[in-house]
Structures are given as structure tokens and as C-alpha cells.
Amino acid sequence: MASAFDKLKSKRCTAVITVPAPLAPPAAFLRNQRRNMSFFWDSPGDLPHAGAGAVEILRVSGPKRCAQLEARLERLWNDLVVHIHPDCAPPPPRAFGGMSFHPDGASSRSPHWQEFDDGCFTLPRWCYGHDGKRAFLSLAVRGPEDCDPVRGRELVDELEAILLGLERAAEASPVRHHERPAEAPANAAGTIHQIDVRTWERRIAEIHRAIGTGEFQKIVAARRCDVELPWAVDELEVLSRLVAEPMCTRFLFGREKFRFLGASPELLFHKRGKVLRTEALAGTSPCPAGADVAERANALLASRKDRVEHAFVVREIAQILGPLCKEFRSPAQPRVRSIREILHLYTPFEGSLEHEMNPIRLLAALHPTPAVGGLPKAHAAEWIARHEVEPRGWYTGPVGWVDAAGDARFVVAIRCGLVGECSALIFTGAGIVEESLASAEYAETTLKQLPLLRALGFLEEAFHPKPRQATDGS
Numbered sequence: 001m002a003s004a005f006d007k008l009k010s011k012r013c014t015a016v017i018t019v020p021a022p023l024a025p026p027a028a029f030l031r032n033q034r035r036n037m038s039f040f041w042d043s044p045g046d047l048p049h050a051g052a053g054a055v056e057i058l059r060v061s062g063p064k065r066c067a068q069l070e071a072r073l074e075r076l077w078n079d080l081v082v083h084i085h086p087d088c089a090p091p092p093p094r095a096f097g098g099m100s101f102h103p104d105g106a107s108s109r110s111p112h113w114q115e116f117d118d119g120c121f122t123l124p125r126w127c128y129g130h131d132g133k134r135a136f137l138s139l140a141v142r143g144p145e146d147c148d149p150v151r152g153r154e155l156v157d158e159l160e161a162i163l164l165g166l167e168r169a170a171e172a173s174p175v176r177h178h179e180r181p182a183e184a185p186a187n188a189a190g191t192i193h194q195i196d197v198r199t200w201e202r203r204i205a206e207i208h209r210a211i212g213t214g215e216f217q218k219i220v221a222a223r224r225c226d227v228e229l230p231w232a233v234d235e236l237e238v239l240s241r242l243v244a245e246p247m248c249t250r251f252l253f254g255r256e257k258f259r260f261l262g263a264s265p266e267l268l269f270h271k272r273g274k275v276l277r278t279e280a281l282a283g284t285s286p287c288p289a290g291a292d293v294a295e296r297a298n299a300l301l302a303s304r305k306d307r308v309e310h311a312f313v314v315r316e317i318a319q320i321l322g323p324l325c326k327e328f329r330s331p332a333q334p335r336v337r338s339i340r341e342i343l344h345l346y347t348p349f350e351g352s353l354e355h356e357m358n359p360i361r362l363l364a365a366l367h368p369t370p371a372v373g374g375l376p377k378a379h380a381a382e383w384i385a386r387h388e389v390e391p392r393g394w395y396t397g398p399v400g401w402v403d404a405a406g407d408a409r410f411v412v413a414i415r416c417g418l419v420g421e422c423s424a425l426i427f428t429g430a431g432i433v434e435e436s437l438a439s440a441e442y443a444e445t446t447l448k449q450l451p452l453l454r455a456l457g458f459l460e461e462a463f464h465p466k467p468r469q470a471t472d473g474s
């Protein structure tokens, strides 16, 4: 540690110093941290991470946001010095962040989203993660300013305090492979404001008119549900309850006033070396507890409207990524993914990139897929930005990480919301095609609110759910 600081004294560069740490739930690390620029990430098949503070904040905006991000990340990685304690084996340093659905700056002008920008990634000051067996804590420092003796001492004291906190957390709640959802607050109460059905029907009629002109084949409609609570929301409790959503990526991005969090079932892409994985997730059916899952799944597979909606996404992904890959495989027929009371059509893709490629280029090429935007892709995204009443902000945007080795994992920010002190905004949407019925899409977008409403403490029954096996296949 001291030698790493010494080397930085005379240099203008950023260093990430990683040391072994006690194995504790990453959320425990966040308990003692400031909320601004904090994040949490727990994705199936990935190492859980939590971070706080930032030594580099990469804010990007406007239509060139991906090019800006790519250039700034490249500079960051080129100038980065990595020191790893011999007793730990962390992954390469990661920048965590996300982007809004549309880079029109509308989100940054809205009071709810202004802290989030069109895109923002951080190299965290503190980053904690584990692989289930071993944990690490990384501290990022900037030379020479973080290395004067006073600042250096402060950082070392902070490091010791964090390690001590983690040790206590490890004793209190050792890491389990499956965290148990936190208890619900007793007598959950509060108010939920929904848009009325008529307003929704008018919005869908407007989309149908746009589709009727022949300009669009699909547009995803979204709505916002405003929740007020009589108590201060504890976002870490909310996250721990979201563990009940099977096979979802739980994420959180914290700012001073708001925290953006959720449990997304939709992978945008995962790149590891040249290996690329992605999926089409579109087409939905309710599947209430007690319903015959196989019967509902077969009905969903047989639904013409849902197959059309799904096929648009499959075709678009294949068109974008197919030419970039040596092989790009997907099953001929969609499968059904079951997430508690919701079933989705999904098609997994796996490929091998022809040439190594910057992951931000992949992000720029893929986002927004017709699963959350529409078709034609760019035109539908413009239409949404111009017509949608409540700014989507980061809802339906990509959230995830990019690392210094050029790997990345992003999910689509759905089943999520923006949480304030005693309030929350929950965003949900549904793909609209020619055959869609406004009433069914209203029901679908209400159903999609359930995970977050439950996690916020509404819907008491949700805390004693009848366990149902998650399935991922047909």
C-alpha cells in the first residue's frame, strides 16, 4: 500500500489498489457509505459488486454519447496503474454506470432524472466484490493529489474502517449463496397513483395511428406509477427483497436525491474476450400463482401477436450482430422464461466476434433493441422521445459495467424505479404492434410493477410467496 502511494507521488495518473477483504454481503459494504455515486450489482453468473464514491466520473451526453464514452474509457484504462495484493485475485477494474433510453437531454432537464445525465460511468473510489469464496476491496487513488501524507493517511484510515465494518458484517451475516429476502415492514401503507385506463387507451390509440401510417411496425408504450410512502425508503432493504425475483440482475445507482434500482430479467449483452452472448426478450403472458405454467407457456408460444412482437427483436439482433460474428447461433423457436407471475418469450444468442471490438460500440449498435424501443429502431426511439409524457430517464436504458480488459456486461433497465426519500416512481412498458389490445397491455404493465411494489413493502402476501421453480427453457 505504502509503496503504491510512493510511486504515485510524482505521477499524474490513477491507480487501483486491491486488497483481500472479509467475505460479507456487498450490500453490507454500502450500509456505511454515502449514497451519492454508489452502486450495487448482482447478476447471475457474475461476481457481485458494490461501490461508493468516484475518482473518475465519465458523464456523456447527446447523440455522440457512446463515442464520448468510448474515448474517455480508453484514456482511463490507458493511464490506469493496477496494484493487486498477492492474496487476492480480483477481476480487472470495472467502470459501472448506465445511460438514458434516449440521448436527448430531456431526462437531465426533468427534476427526477437530472442527477443521472444521458450517460454516466464511474471508476469507484471504493469497490467491494466477491466470488463466493474470496472477497476483495479496491481503492482507487489519483496521483499526486491523493498521495500527500495527510490525504494518504485519511484514505488508509478509511480503508481500515471499511475492512472492520466488513468483518463485523461477515460475522453477523455470512454470505449465503441465496440471500433471504428481508422481512416486510409491518402494515405496509402508502399511496399508489396510476394513470387511468382512458389515458392509457388514448396513448395506445396514438401508437396504433403511428403504426397505421406504415412508418412503424412496433412501438413500446411506457407508463409511470407514482408511489408515496409514510416512511423513508431503505433502498438496501428494497434490493434485498428483490432477491426473490429469479434469474434477474439486481442493480442500484445512487445519487444525492434519488436511487435508480431494479431487478432486470433482460440481458442486453455479455462480452468476454470475443465471446458474445445476448438475448431477445419480448412477448409476455401473465401466470398467476396456482396457474398451470406449461399450459400458459404453450399458449404464449402459440400467440400470433406475441410471436410477431418477439420476431421483430430476434430479426433486429441477428441483423446487427450476425455480420460482426464468425458464428452467431440461436434456437429456431423462442423459449419461455418464467419469472414468478410473468412469462416471457425469449431467444438466447451466442456468437464469437470476428475481430476484437470495443464493448461500447456493441452497446451503441444494440441499444435500444425493439424489445424496449420499436421498429424501425432509430425512428421509433425518436417517436418515443417526442411523444411520451413522462421522461423515461434511465428506464429501458443499458446499465452495467465495462472493464479494463475490454469485457462488459449490460442489462436492460426494466422492472425498476427511481426511489426518493419517501417516494418512488415505477416504470413499466409493453410492446405495441398492430394486433395489441390496450386493455391487455394495461394489465401487463400493471403486472410488471409487482416486483418493485412488493419490494417497497406493498402487497403483504408477496412476502410469503408460494415458491415456484424458476424455469428457463421450453
Ligand SMILES: C=C(O[C@@H]1C=C(C(=O)O)C=C[C@H]1O)C(=O)O
Binding pocket: 220, 266, 281, 282, 283, 284, 344, 371, 372, 396, 414, 415, 427, 428, 429, 430, 431, 432, 448
Ligand atoms: C418494457 C418492458 O419490458 C419489455 C417488453 C416486453 C413485452 O412487451 O412483452 C417484454 C420484456 C421486455 O423486453 C418493461 O418491463 O417495462
